[in-house]
Amino acid sequence: MQIYPLQPVDYLVIGHVTRDLTPDGPRLGGTAAYSGLTARALGLRVGVVTACDPDLPLFELNDLALAIRYGDTTTTFENIQTPAGRIQRVFHPATTLDLSMVPEVWRNTPIVHLGPVLQEVDPKLARAFPNSFVGVTPQGWLRAATPDNRVTFTEWPEARYVLETANAAVLSIEDVQSSEDLIEEMVSSIRVLAITEGASGARIYWNGDVRYFRAPITAEIDPTGAGDIFAAAFFVRLYQTRDPWEAARFATQLAAASVTRSGLKSIPTPEEVKLNSVEILP
Template identity: 65%
Template sequence: MRYTLFVQPVDYLVIGHVTQDLSPAGPVLGGTAAYAALTARAMGLRVGVVTACHPETDLSPLSEVQVLAWPADYTTTFENLSLPEGRVQYLHRVAAPLQLNMIPEAWRKAPIVHLAPVAQEVDPKLVRAFPDSFVGLTPQGWLRGWDAQGRVHFTEWPEARYVLEAANAAVLSVEDVGGNEAIIEEMLASIRVLVVTEGAAGARLYWNGDLRYFRPPAVQEVDATGAGDVFAAAFFIRLHQTRDPWEAARYATQLAAISVTRPGLAGVPTAAEAREKLVEIIP
């Protein structure tokens, strides 16, 4: 495990568990925190990650970002199975929860803070701990429950209004709410900017009562894992930079499309790809 002893200021702080995702080739590093951090780094930002994992977890893919990894008995571990009824996800282990006292003072003024729970691990009160920051949410981990066998299912999010009202923007997938459009409608009453990703169909963006759809370019999909996380990081960064949700969504859609063409963390866009897509969408 890599532990950052002397933290430096960051532009983009992401808080959430890195994960071990079980695959036929063995466990691989994953989690929104990993995908979002690497996307922000590719976009030229100084990045910090606050997470918790087992000390032997290989964090070398995150060598270009500052990682404060609190030691835990386990690393949060997911397994995705393709069954006749569709994809089934299992949660086998969960690391320690993440709270405000685990965040260095030097990072509490980060311009962009991304709360990125994957398994109920991020304290909802953190949304109100960064009054001077742009706070973006990917709330999928607050919408996940699991049974005694670890099978993941949708669960109610009782803190939704409290969290959404204090955030600047949120990105979630239609799968995160089990396809329930009524839940999305309820969320819209509490937040001004909400993106709902729809896999290969792209994303829809709600902003101040308006709705627009963003369709990705045609690509050969290899692995869609992490595409929503790449989208979210790119969207939050460009929204913070431009204050234009439409432009941010166009850019994020392009980067997310790149991510599905390569497996795992290799799908995170490179710095050159991030610059290229930025040039393409700006007149």
């Protein structure tokens, strides 16, 4: 396992970095990459616990601290757009991630983000950070691979176990196949739940209330990673303000701006962060 540099961080994200196959060639992806770089853009020191093959180019993550378990494979996704919607395929899943892979110096990190992409994050990690704000993006716990490598929806038996301990969760409406019943089940288990709805924005459940946050109209080029950018911005702002409504406003604006660029170029710019920030009163 490769660990460097071993220093405390403010934001720890646990999940696979991925190789994403695109018409323009392979590129780096995964919640760990998009959310980690977003947290860094917001001024935090960021650590990533992940797994991949040693040949995966990671230069775009040079500003992050990486704890990597190297193996023979890197989780690889291919998105195919069809008139009936997106078909997603996955190949070569990397190894699972558990507490043994988290450096001791990172086990009291203020914000911990569990970001599985395909069942790779041990659900027990949700209860392994009692002194941290724990945010989860359960997308990868709701995915499975068929024998022909297609990504499909699956049940999440550990949902209550994870959500009852976490401080907040972010999911897309696509992750739950637009099931309002499933959303209601999750609402009963989590303190704060954000459901993103693409260009329509997001809705936030908190304290028995639900509010909707409309996204500004933008010229969409590539929506990849927008949900992960929303999640990191939401978790950071929620940790800072303890106000889910303010966190949602902030995250919705940054996620909307992100779709105007492609790949990891969608990470918020300093100008976008400054434009959408408001003073946090003591």
